[in-house]
Amino acid sequence: MRIQKMIGLLLLLAFVALLSACSPEVGSDDWCKNMKEKPKKDWTASEAADYTKYCLFK
Numbered sequence: 001m002r003i004q005k006m007i008g009l010l011l012l013l014a015f016v017a018l019l020s021a022c023s024p025e026v027g028s029d030d031w032c033k034n035m036k037e038k039p040k041k042d043w044t045a046s047e048a049a050d051y052t053k054y055c056l057f058k
Contacts (some may be wrong), residue, residue, distance in 0.1 A: 027054035 024030035032055035035047060043051070 026050050 024034065027050065031050065035043070035051045035055065040048075
């Protein structure tokens, strides 16, 4: 039973690592490009502030 929990935890950690590797770092050129393509209505306030800070005022 304990080994199954450890395996489950390792699989969960691997899944989270894969998901986090898929998105570019905030402020990078790829991130700015992705945000430019994303509809403005879908932006969060934080994304809009970051876009202004990192992509418009470079």
